[in-house]
Amino acid sequence: MEAIKGAYTYDYPRPAVTTDCVIFGFDAGELKVLLIERAIEPYKGRWAMPGGFLNMDENADDCARRELQEETGIENVFIEQLYTFSEVDRDPRGRVITVAYFALIKLSDYKVTAGDDAGKAEWFPISKVPALAFDHDHMLRVARTRLKGKIRYQPIGFELLPEKFTMPELQNLYEAILEVKLDRRNFRKKIMGTGVIVDHDESVTGVPHKGAKYYSFDKAKYQELTERGFNFEI
Amino acid sequence: MEAIKGAYTYDYPRPAVTTDCVIFGFDAGELKVLLIERAIEPYKGRWAMPGGFLNMDENADDCARRELQEETGIENVFIEQLYTFSEVDRDPRGRVITVAYFALIKLSDYKVTAGDDAGKAEWFPISKVPALAFDHDHMLRVARTRLKGKIRYQPIGFELLPEKFTMPELQNLYEAILEVKLDRRNFRKKIMGTGVIVDHDESVTGVPHKGAKYYSFDKAKYQELTERGFNFEI
DNA sequence: CCAAAAGTGTTCTTTATACACCCATGT
DNA sequence: ACATGGGTGTATAAAGAACACTTTTGG
Numbered sequence: 001m002e003a004i005k006g007a008y009t010y011d012y013p014r015p016a017v018t019t020d021c022v023i024f025g026f027d028a029g030e031l032k033v034l035l036i037e038r039a040i041e042p043y044k045g046r047w048a049m050p051g052g053f054l055n056m057d058e059n060a061d062d063c064a065r066r067e068l069q070e071e072t073g074i075e076n077v078f079i080e081q082l083y084t085f086s087e088v089d090r091d092p093r094g095r096v097i098t099v100a101y102f103a104l105i106k107l108s109d110y111k112v113t114a115g116d117d118a119g120k121a122e123w124f125p126i127s128k129v130p131a132l133a134f135d136h137d138h139m140l141r142v143a144r145t146r147l148k149g150k151i152r153y154q155p156i157g158f159e160l161l162p163e164k165f166t167m168p169e170l171q172n173l174y175e176a177i178l179e180v181k182l183d184r185r186n187f188r189k190k191i192m193g194t195g196v197i198v199d200h201d202e203s204v205t206g207v208p209h210k211g212a213k214y215y216s217f218d219k220a221k222y223q224e225l226t227e228r229g230f231n232f233e234i
Numbered sequence: 235m236e237a238i239k240g241a242y243t244y245d246y247p248r249p250a251v252t253t254d255c256v257i258f259g260f261d262a263g264e265l266k267v268l269l270i271e272r273a274i275e276p277y278k279g280r281w282a283m284p285g286g287f288l289n290m291d292e293n294a295d296d297c298a299r300r301e302l303q304e305e306t307g308i309e310n311v312f313i314e315q316l317y318t319f320s321e322v323d324r325d326p327r328g329r330v331i332t333v334a335y336f337a338l339i340k341l342s343d344y345k346v347t348a349g350d351d352a353g354k355a356e357w358f359p360i361s362k363v364p365a366l367a368f369d370h371d372h373m374l375r376v377a378r379t380r381l382k383g384k385i386r387y388q389p390i391g392f393e394l395l396p397e398k399f400t401m402p403e404l405q406n407l408y409e410a411i412l413e414v415k416l417d418r419r420n421f422r423k424k425i426m427g428t429g430v431i432v433d434h435d436e437s438v439t440g441v442p443h444k445g446a447k448y449y450s451f452d453k454a455k456y457q458e459l460t461e462r463g464f465n466f467e468i
Numbered sequence: 469c470c471a472a473a474a475g476t477g478t479t480c481t482t483t484a485t486a487c488a489c490c491c492a493t494g495t
Numbered sequence: 496a497c498a499t500g501g502g503t504g505t506a507t508a509a510a511g512a513a514c515a516c517t518t519t520t521g522g
Contacts, residue, residue, distance in 0.1 A: 009240040013290050014248040017331060056247050056329055060320040084318045084333045086294040095290055097251060099318045099331075168501075185503070186485070203492095209499040210492035402474075419476065420512070437519095443473040444519035475518070484509070491502075 015086075015095040019064040020051030020136070022082065022100065022143035023074070025107035026160040030125045031176045032107065033140065035132070036071055037120040042092045043133030049140075050121070051098065064101040072121050078104040078159040083142050090135045102143045104159035126176075151177050155196065155232050158217040164200060166212035167191070174234060194232055196222045249320075249329040253298040254285030254370070256316065256334065256377035257306070259341035260394040264359045265410045266341070267374065269366070270305055271354040276326045277367030283374075284355070285332065298335040306355050312338040312393040317376050324369045336377045338393035385411050389430065389466050392451040398434060400446035401425070408468060428466060430456045 023034040035047040050071035054063045060081065069075045079101050086097040107123070124130075126144070131137060151157055157173050158165075171187050191197055198218050204211035222232075257268035269281040284305035288297045294315065303309045313335050320331040341357070358364075360378070365371060385391055391407050392399075405421050425431055432452050438445035456466075 005245055006243040007245065008247045009243040010248070010250075011239055011241065012250075012287065013242045014244070015251055015288065015290070016244075016246075017249055017251065053246065054249065054320070054331075056249070057322060059322055060318060060331070081317060083315060084294060086288070086333065088291060088293055097288075097294070097333075099320065166501090183486075184501085185487085188502085190484090203501095206494085207500080208494040210501045212501060400474090417512075417514085418474080419514085422475085424511090437474095440521085441473080442471075442521040444475075446474060470522090472520090473518100474520105476516090478514090480511100480513080482509100482511070484507100486507080487505090489503090491500105493499090493501105495496105495498090 013095075015097045017054045018051050018096055018098045019054060019060050019067060020049040020098050020100045020139065021064050021068050021079070022049050022102040022140055023068070023072070023105055024102065024143070024147060024160065025105045025110070025123060026173050026176065027107045027123070029172045029176065030127075031173075032123045032125055033129060034072060034074075034105070034121060034123050035129070037122070038133055046133040047122075047124075047130055048133035048136050049100075054099075060099040061101075064099070064103075068103060072110075074103070074105060074110055077106075078156065082139075082146060085135055085139060087135065100139050100143070102146065104156060106160065106162055108162040148177055148179075152234055153232055155194075155217065155222060164202075164214040164216050166204060166214060168212050170215075178234075190234060194225075194230075196225065196232075247329075249331045251288040252285050252330055252332045253288060253294050253301060254283040254332050254334050254373065255298050255302050255313070256283050256336040256374060257302070257308070257339055258336065258377070258381060258394065259339045259344070259357060260407050260410065261341045261357070263406045263410065264361075265407075266357045266359050267363060268306060268308075268339070268355060268357050269363070271356070272367055280367040281356075281358075281364055282367035282370050283334070285334075288333075294333040295335075298333070298337075302337060306344075308337070308339060308344055311340075312390065316373075316380060319369055319373060321369060334373050334377070336380065338390060340394065340396055342396040382411055382413075386468060387466055389428075389451065389456060398436075398448040398450050400438060400448060402446050404449075412468075424468060428464075429459065430466075 025032045025034065034050070036050045038044050038046050038048055050067055052063075052067045052070070054060065058066065061079070064079060065075065068077075068079070082100040082102045084097060084099045088095065090096065129140065132140065151174070157170065157177070160173060161169060167188055170191065171182055171184065174187070175182055196218050197215050200214040200216060202214045204214070259266045259268060268284070270284045272278055272280050272282055284301055286297070286301045286304070288294065292300065295313070298313060299309065302311075302313070316334040316336045318331060318333045322329065324330065363374065366374065381390075385408070391404065391411070394407060395403060401422055404425065405416055405418065408421070409416055430452050431449050434448040434450065436448045438448070
């Protein structure tokens with residue numbers, strides 16, 4: 001798709017359409033967001049969610065995945081449509097509506113903060129996110145709320161952890177997302193009670209205390225249980 | 235906004251943007267959807283959700299409300315963004331993406347099937363909806379699923395009933411939406427337990443059996459309780 | 469007096485919450 | 496041996512599920 005000055009004409013005006021993606025990761029007991037520093041105006045130097053214009057031969061999901069790949073190198077991750085933001089004045093360049101997505105990243109796989117297409121990319125702890133470009137502060141709040149709501153009935157938490165994880169890690173994740181403290185014993189009971197957790201006979205080593213056991217999430221078993229009307233409530 | 239042949243030119247191609255609205259109502263113990271019969275091609279004669287093109291001076295919410303008003307006469311109702319549909323071939327006229335909404339109507343207020351702008355409008359029981367235009371079958375399924383999920387934690391059921399309703403009516407509504415049978419005594423207990431239902435000392439008359447008492451939903455009390463971290467689980 | 473639908477309480481089962489001690493490891 | 500964090504069980508409280516008879520009203 002090349003820019004050809006004024007090559008596309010329509011009988012009615014049309015908004016430009018973009019997708020943006022709120023990218024969540026989890027590391028060091030903290031929920032984090034991947035932001036891109038804008039290299040050009042408007043909002044040059046401000047941080048924003050990665051995103052870009054929709055091509056004519058792709059749907060919004062494809063666009064969000066493509067932009068994610070181009071701007072951060074991330075691919076093959078959990079991604080879901082969040083909300084479409086369409087305020088008339090949300091972009092100073094003109095009428096732009098954006099279909100926002102949110103992605104959940106196993107941060108262990110993407111620790112290397114790749115400086116790609118769009119300039120600097122950086123993980124920010126959710127509590128230290130600066131004022132963002134466009135309406136992205138609002139977008140982040142919406143994504144945060146969605147994440148908080150969704151984790152109660154879908155096991156999306158596992159998308160944020162490495163394949164093998166420990167019970168304390170999983171609990172920390174839930175505590176970070178839900179912003180509550182949970183009881184260790186009750187948490188383990190509930191998680192194990194779902195029957196979708198596999199025990200590896202292996203523990204954390206090299207720590208000056210009892211090493212936590214590794215577990216992993218059995219996606220196949222989850223699918224199976226879901227089809228039989230199984231409920232994942234934490 | 236007038237059509238001026240080829241008056242709007244851009245350097246990159248842009249999709250057209252519309253909003254569509256899935257309109258739910260409840261009557262005679264059945265969940266219903268309001269559809270419009272298409273008067274023009276494509277899909278002439280097929281039924282579809284009302285909707286239309288986004289103007290440059292309105293956001294998607296405003297557009298959805300405007301189209302709802304223009305095509306069905308309905309206004310001042312519950313409306314919420316549902317999902318943005320963007321498959322490349324979803325509209326034979328070209329690239330059109332649609333921001334879909336769903337609305338909940340107190341059917342008692344809008345029984346008159348107004349034949350307006352877009353031709354015939356008609357309420358269909360959800361079980362008797364014919365094959366729809368565009369990707370609207372899919373859209374309806376998404377809306378149905380959202381309604382089913384949402385009613386579990388938000389008191390949106392009341393948007394579908396008249397101001398005063400009886401307990402059996404409310405229960406029928408929940409049963410229709412959730413597609414389950416509920417126990418009369420337990421249902422009443424839970425609903426009354428929320429503390430957001432007001433008892434009117436008035437009953438249904440003119441029926442050949444004990445008339446059911448009227449209740450109404452106290453929105454102010456609900457807001458108050460919500461702010462204190464109250465949960466509306468049915 | 470009959471048919472039809474509304475109203476109502478109790479028991480049992482399941483789930484949620486609260487809570488404290490011992491264990492393994494590295495320094 | 497000690498400091499650190501991991502692992503475990505039980506008792507109590509709350510919520511959910513199951514269930515049957517009486518009441519009101521019009522015909």
